[in-house]
Every structure is written in structure tokens, then in C-alpha cells.
Amino acid sequence: MTPTLYRQALEQTGGSPHLLAAREVALERFFSHGLPSPRDEDWKYTPLDFLERAELHAPHHTAEDWTSEDYPGIALKYGNGRLTDVYTQSIHAHSLADRADTALVVRYLGQLADTFPGNTALAEINSALWQDGLLLHVPAGWKSAPLFMVHRTSEADAMLHLRHLVVLEAGAEAVLVEQCLGAPGLAYWHNSVTEIVLGEGARLTHLKLDENSAAATHTGLTLVQQARDSRYRALSLNVGARVARHDTRVHLDEAGATCQLDGVFIATGRRHIDQHLHVDHRAPHTGSSQTWRGIADGRGRGIFDARVVVQPGARKADALQSSRNLLLSPHAEIDVKPQLEIYTDDVKCGHGATVGQLDPAEIFYLRSRGIDADTARALLLRGFVEQALGLLKDSGLADWLEPHLAAALPAPNKEHTA
Amino acid sequence: MLHIENLHVSIGDKPILAGIDLDVKAGEVHAIMGPNGSGKSTLAQVLAGREGYVVTAGCVRYLDRDLLALAPEERARAGVFLAFQYPLEIPGVANVQLLRTALNSVRRSRNETELDAMDFLDTVKGKLELLGMDDSFLYRAVNEGFSGGEKKRNEILQMAVLEPRLAILDETDSGLDIDALKTVAHGVNALKHPGRAVILVTHYQRLLNYIVPDRVHVLAGGRIVRSGDASLALELEERGYGWLMPESSPQTEARP
Numbered sequence: 001m002t003p004t005l006y007r008q009a010l011e012q013t014g015g016s017p018h019l020l021a022a023r024e025v026a027l028e029r030f031f032s033h034g035l036p037s038p039r040d041e042d043w044k045y046t047p048l049d050f051l052e053r054a055e056l057h058a059p060h061h062t063a064e065d066w067t068s069e070d071y072p073g074i075a076l077k078y079g080n081g082r083l084t085d086v087y088t089q090s091i092h093a094h095s096l097a098d099r100a101d102t103a104l105v106v107r108y109l110g111q112l113a114d115t116f117p118g119n120t121a122l123a124e125i126n127s128a129l130w131q132d133g134l135l136l137h138v139p140a141g142w143k144s145a146p147l148f149m150v151h152r153t154s155e156a157d158a159m160l161h162l163r164h165l166v167v168l169e170a171g172a173e174a175v176l177v178e179q180c181l182g183a184p185g186l187a188y189w190h191n192s193v194t195e196i197v198l199g200e201g202a203r204l205t206h207l208k209l210d211e212n213s214a215a216a217t218h219t220g221l222t223l224v225q226q227a228r229d230s231r232y233r234a235l236s237l238n239v240g241a242r243v244a245r246h247d248t249r250v251h252l253d254e255a256g257a258t259c260q261l262d263g264v265f266i267a268t269g270r271r272h273i274d275q276h277l278h279v280d281h282r283a284p285h286t287g288s289s290q291t292w293r294g295i296a297d298g299r300g301r302g303i304f305d306a307r308v309v310v311q312p313g314a315r316k317a318d319a320l321q322s323s324r325n326l327l328l329s330p331h332a333e334i335d336v337k338p339q340l341e342i343y344t345d346d347v348k349c350g351h352g353a354t355v356g357q358l359d360p361a362e363i364f365y366l367r368s369r370g371i372d373a374d375t376a377r378a379l380l381l382r383g384f385v386e387q388a389l390g391l392l393k394d395s396g397l398a399d400w401l402e403p404h405l406a407a408a409l410p411a412p413n414k415e416h417t418a
Numbered sequence: 419m420l421h422i423e424n425l426h427v428s429i430g431d432k433p434i435l436a437g438i439d440l441d442v443k444a445g446e447v448h449a450i451m452g453p454n455g456s457g458k459s460t461l462a463q464v465l466a467g468r469e470g471y472v473v474t475a476g477c478v479r480y481l482d483r484d485l486l487a488l489a490p491e492e493r494a495r496a497g498v499f500l501a502f503q504y505p506l507e508i509p510g511v512a513n514v515q516l517l518r519t520a521l522n523s524v525r526r527s528r529n530e531t532e533l534d535a536m537d538f539l540d541t542v543k544g545k546l547e548l549l550g551m552d553d554s555f556l557y558r559a560v561n562e563g564f565s566g567g568e569k570k571r572n573e574i575l576q577m578a579v580l581e582p583r584l585a586i587l588d589e590t591d592s593g594l595d596i597d598a599l600k601t602v603a604h605g606v607n608a609l610k611h612p613g614r615a616v617i618l619v620t621h622y623q624r625l626l627n628y629i630v631p632d633r634v635h636v637l638a639g640g641r642i643v644r645s646g647d648a649s650l651a652l653e654l655e656e657r658g659y660g661w662l663m664p665e666s667s668p669q670t671e672a673r674p
Binding site for chain 2: 365
């Protein structure tokens, strides 16, 4: 990617003079940093230098080839990075491009991306080049109907920068499901930045499903700022893309704020799936928990890097981390890096991380009940990931997610070419 | 129903079973007793098809088939059931899921229709009552966080659902208090049937107070050293195993 290609993409964006000026500044900052390099400790497992050599462009077309999947809620469909159905039935959800000049967006957009430490060049290029995304704004005391934000990419070598802003005011509640899909075998780069601001007592359930094509690159950054007694519950199902990097950073800024960041990654074929979590306990009586299950098969590679920091003064913080991983093939690899940094006494923290294989004794146990070996393995794998899906229990989304999970789990003689 | 002839089994180079002969007929209850390390559990595991055991000689016929040639799931579908001494915990898999998958695998192999969720629940409810288990057992992960007694009851529940022809209970009595022992024994007795045989592998006689065997065999040093009726178990309770122990075990024979 030469600077010219990025400049061409910038010319295809729009906005007010104020926004355009901000885009210019962000692009210059991106040029001064460049894409993350493997020399950066945070990126050593996931080099993006191949993007330097790629020739990508802002999408020319809007995708129309939609799957007929039913969504148990309001669906917002984005084709090649643009909202395709502008007549959504939600009073709380809008195209971010349409609302870019509103006082709310001017106030919040970039607030977290510009101030959270550890900000990456990927957020800067996103700030420069985003074309559209979601604005979800739920006023105080309102509850939004479940919202399905579905992204589909159908253009080869497209570079999609999606920007989402979620603002839940005091006591507001929402369920947001994000799904990323791509035409099978298609190469493209989907780079998204999601800023989430939760007011006092606000509650957000956030389900993220990465089903990008097996040739795609996905980079996603989710930033969450939480006020008093707010609750953020996220479940990621990372099963797509050739190279995927999912970053989640949560700031628990006030007492009583809690977050649950659960997830499953399934790296089959040659997939490379990297998830980085960072939770910052910045106030007393804050809580965080992470339950992750990872599977790598074939030549797949998974990375789980989770850092929980309990700042001085964040007494009575409660932090729990569990990461269990399965290697199904001798060529698969999983790297686990759990980190707890505690700078105060009087906290309750625990973590556990394992990497292992399917237990032959468990397989024999199931076979001795008449279940064939392949079905036994499938049952064990489904049971393994089930342990990270507790969040689904009262979400009403379990039935919708099940076929997606079933399609992603490794099975004998199953091709992973999505 | 089951005919074992001159069965020799090793783990690695180490001989464990050194010529077992045993005949079990439909409707019979056989107890296999013996001291620790005598090969009782190995026999149970070999009959169920566990990998890692090498049959070095002998054969096992089951309903006129070569049992040892069958995969574990084929044995189960043919009606062989092993209640494990240490039932495995399977996190994330609900008991009901295991039971239904297992029963439908067996039914499919017999060209019977598979049971849907509702029909299956009807079938399983009566079996739960038999073992004094409430419905909540169905929705808990298989054996996860179960007490020792609950795990053993759960094994018998699986047996009740699968309705095997040949049930092998490996130390099902170990770790049970007297109430749990009675519940388990009641469950097994309720499943006795003229077409069904039961092999009880046990170290102690006390289970046999509740499930009365037709034949008792004492396994020592990898061989059956004594067979008798139910009174043999009582004699063992009184005298211990010492008087039946062979002079030399296969381990010492194997040494150069």
C-alpha cells in the first residue's frame, strides 16, 4: 500500500470541513507510524506487512447478494462497508455517515480512540478513511430491540474501514449483534473501530461473530468506557478470516462497573486468529471476567493475550480469567498470554490457562455408549466451547447462534473454505 | 451369551491376564472378585474395547460374534455395556444430550426410528425415578461436580436407558455409602431380565448382599483361581484372598 493508494481512498470519503480536516490529521499520523510491525511486542504474533505489499482500494460497489438468513431482531445490512437499507425500523440505530454532523457524534466520535492508551495506527487509518458504520444511541431509561449489524463484502481487494459509535445513556439497555461475512475465497481487508460509551447503570450485550472469508484480513478494535454500575457483556465467536486480529479495551472508570468478555476462537485450515483483551480497573468495586475457549486444527494458529490491570485505589476489584485451549493437529499452534497486574491490596483475582488435546479416555467413554468416534469428538468439541457461552443463556440468541457454531467446529472431511 | 477362552492380555510388555476362561449365559449374574491388581478391571475394559490393551492369545465370543474384532461403539450397539469404575466428567455436554445421542446411535444401528426430544424425555423419566434421580440430572453436564454416588447412579441410568444384553459393572459399589449402594443395587435388580446377563466386578462382598450372583469367580494373578456359587463370596469375606493366591504371578514368570 503506497501513500497514493491511501490518499485515493481518502478522496472517496466525505463529511463536513471539520471532519475532513480531522481525517487529514489522522492520515498524517498514520503515515508517521505505519502499520504495526512485528517488532512491537503487542503485534509480534500477527505481522501485517503483507498489507504493505497489497494493492487495496476503497469499495466501488454496494454488495447486494444477501443471504436469506432470518435475524431475530432488527437487521442493519452493510454491503461493502455501506448501510444498504436506509429505512431501518430502529429509532435508535442509524448510519454513522448520515449522522456525522450531529452534536452527539461530534461530541463522542474519536473520544475513546484518541484518548485510550495503546492506540494503534489501525485506529488512525480508520479515523481517516471510514465511510460508514453504526450509530447506536439509546437515551436514558430506554431499551433497544435486539439489533443485528451484518457486514457483507463482495468486492475483491476492497479496503473497508467501518466506524461504529454506541452511546447508552444512564439506565439504557441494548443488545447488539455484529456479524461479518464475505464471499467465499474473496480477499479483502475489513478494519473496524467501535467506540462504546456506557452511562450510569447502562447495560450492553454485544455478540461479535467473525465469519469473514478464508482469504480475508480482519482487524477490529473495540473500546469501551464504563460509568458507575454499568454492565458490558461481550461474546466473540472468532471463526473467520485468513488473518484476524481482535482488540478489546475496557475502562472500568467508576464503582460498580462490570464487564464480561467471553469468547471462542476456532482456527482451522490456515487461519490465524489473534485476540487481545485489555481491562483496566480504575475504580473500587469493579468486576471483570473472561472465559475463553480456543481450538486450533490443521495449520491454524490462535493467540490469546489478555491483560487485566487493577490500578492503585481500585480496592475490592474482582477479576477472573479462564482460557482453555485445544490443539487438534500436530501443525496447529496456540499461544496463550494471560497477564494480571495488580497495584492494590484487597482484590480478588484469579486466572487459569491451559493448552491440551482431546482426552482419549473421554472419547472412549462416549464410544462405549454406542456413539461413533467422529460424533464423540464433535460432542466433546461442542461441550468444550459451551463453557464459554454462558452469556447466551438469558440472551435469547442461543438458537440463532447454534448453526453458526456448528458450521465452524472442525469435523472430519469438512472443508473450511468459507 | 459370552464365551471367553484362554484370554491373555498385556499392557505394553506387562502381562495382566494370563488365560481367562469364562462362560456367561443369558439371565445369569456373575461376580468377579479378587484383590487389587488381579486384573479385574482390565478384563472389564478389554470386553468394552478400551485401547492400549494387547490381546496376546485367546478369544472372546459374544452372541456368536468375535467381540474383540468390534470397535467400542459396535460392542455397545450389540448390547455390551460397561459401567465405569471412574466415570468421566464431560464439561459442557448435558447428560440428556449424551443419553439421547447414545440411545439414538444404538437405535439407528438396529434400524429403529430415532427418538425426538419429547419421546426421549418420556422414556428417560421412568428410568430416573428408578434410580431416585430428579429431572435436574438431565440438564447438568455429564458427571461434572457429581458426588461419587451420583456418578455411579448416573452410570446405571445410562445402562437403564441403553438396555444392554450384557452389563459389566466395574466396582460400581466402591465409594458408595449404604443408602447409595441400595439405590444402585435396586436399579440393577430392576433391570434383571431373562435375556440379560450381568457381570459384577467387585473387591468386596457387600454389593452381593443386594445383587445375588449365580456364580462367583476369584481372579488372582491374571487367572480365575476359583469359581463357585454365592457362598464363595461369603467365604472370601471371612477368609480374605490370601488362601487362593497362586504361587507365582505372571509378572514373575515373565522375568528372565
